[in-house]
Amino acid sequence: MKTAITVLLVFITSFALAQTEHEPTEMDPYGTKNPKAPKQLDDFKPMIGICDCDSQRKNPDGSWAAPVQMTWKFKYIMNGMAIQDETLKADGRHSGSIRQFHKDSLKWYVHYYTSASPTPTLGSWEGSKTADGKIVLYKPQKAPNGMDGFSRLTFYDITETGYKWIGEWVDPKETMSFPFWKISCTKREE
Template identity: 75%
Template sequence: MKTPSSLLVLFLLVAAVATAQSEYEPTEIDPYGTKNPKAPKQLDDFKPLIGMCDCDSERRNPDRTWAKAVKMTWKFKYIMNGMAIQDETLKADGKHSGSIRQFSKDSLKWYVHYYASASPTATLAAWEGNKTDDGRIVLYKPQKAPNGTDGFSRLTFYDITDKGYKWVGEWVDKTETVVFPFWKIACVKREE
């Protein structure tokens, strides 16, 4: 039979394990979580984006003109006990999306898995890439152009500061000499 003191020790051990498994997760006090000290240092690539931004999102119309900007919020937070990053967009037009961002120590690349409310899918689209020497974060996914030309969907975060950032989605050919922007977003960090 367990004594009250052994039950207390067992309870404290279970509580300590549970806390260790989630100590870097978002909380009421820290709604965006924190980076786990055991996480790859490359999680710092996205550190200035952690938090909430107010953004303008512009996409191409079928006639190649730019559509009117849609207001959105873009939230970045640490997940998986501070070992990865998740982002979520909430757009005024009701089309929401998000990504899970993990850095692989083996390949030394970011892997970004994208999902959207307008297009649920059994397999998530994935981009891979890195932070460049000039501070941009550039991600690629093989993608053919509408005419069948091989190329990539290239996603780039740039002009990254503590006050905000910009993002552009482009189709590029394999040599990256043909560049067609299809989506652009400008974000300003929300005062919190």
Template identity: 65%
Template structure:
């Protein structure tokens, strides 16, 4: 009987480790995509790693503030079934997202949180990859004057050196766009 317990005790750690093969590890610090995840998980594959970026947002008077140095880190989470990112900004206004692709809706769902203010309910954007290779996400959002529209977030110019990102308010026809935040991450990437 003692032998059976010993064998069981020894097999539990091996079984436990095998089920987390795609989590970040010393050998793979940003994790790996799980082969059982939806193929769309690879939409973010070029962003996995860490980029040195410049973050720039609008001031109260609607002019652009000076760019702020920022690190943007993307990694696989949930054993390679989703993606988490975090921004570490020199001004201390850090933020992050959890990104999951829901196959039934064929869309990405991105849940955003920030250190700048408590986040009791996460804002959620949804969208996907375009034919041109950009990733575009939307969330319903009225303009300050009450006009119906969306908060649109776009990753573009994605390549081995980095990417660009822009946050904009757009009207429902997307013919009017007002950028409120932009990030340039084309200074190179560490994987």
């Protein structure tokens, strides 16, 4: 009887640890990629950790506002099967995303939330990594004048030491582009 209980406890403990072995810990604060995860999680691998960034939004008159300092932290979640990011901005506007890659559609699905406007339904973008190394995500969005188009978010100049990001409104053929937000980041910690 003692042997059966011991075996059961070892099995339960092993099962529980297997469900969380890739989660962030004190030893590995950003978690690790699960070997069963889609290989595309590596698209965001250079971003895992903390970056110091400058965030700039467009003013209503079309000029760029002064940069706001922020930190942008990326980590593995869901036992290493997805990625979560979090921004902490000096102006008190914080945000984050949950990033999941769908193997069947070969697309990233990114769900965004912000402290500036809590909502019962999260905005979501979808996209993929391009041949030139950019990660480009889209969400249908009308222009202020009612014209159809997309919110396009692009990570680019991605290296082990940092990356850049730009948010733009684009028309359906992507012949017109109106940037509304840009961020430049330098890696602080992996």
